[in-house]
Amino acid sequence: GQNIDQPTEMTATEGAIVQINCTYQTSGFNGLFWYQQHAGEAPTFLSYNVLDGLEEKGRFSSFLSRSKGYSYLLLKELQMKDSASYLCAVRDPTGGFKTIFGAGTRLFVKA
């Protein structure tokens, strides 16, 4: 079956580092995405991993291990505006390249 697991909520302090984990079990794999969604807004693209390793983009980094079905999103130098939901999504090529989203992790950044 298709399953993507993320923690429901996390809290971190402004200026700190936080790691949001994602594990997945899908029929196939053709890339993993992280999206950010602020309350009341649409999801917006953050990162894409298709090969194992770390992809860095400014304050945000994303890691993938295909053999472990595992990814994490690392946010550095947290800012209050980073308070949002973070959605892990896997692109599954079986049945026509469907993208399956996790339930999301709500991150609260406190002063």
Next chain:
Amino acid sequence: DAGVIQSPRHEVTEMGQEVTLRCKPISGHNSLFWYRQTMMRGLELLIYFNNNVPIDDSGMPEDRFSAKMPNASFSTLKIQPSEPRDSAVYFCASSLVAGAQETQYFGPGTRLLVL
């Protein structure tokens, strides 16, 4: 680019009424997706099109839901008759499938409330 455009942004209707949601994808994109998001179930894929052809509609809840994409620049999602449990935010997203990477760009969503 204006991004993905959805209308209406908000819809309040009574149970039993027909609801039509509209989407204009980003020009040049060849895939279009309809999602539904609720607190209980998160973001669910309802249906997606590639080159205007429905590829996977397994997420469509039941026969009350239908979607069309008559051309590359327009799609509709229709609910008839609507029920209170259909209340949710409906997102349309589009993407350009080129090689391995495919980034989906989401519209602002339609907030539907069925009374």
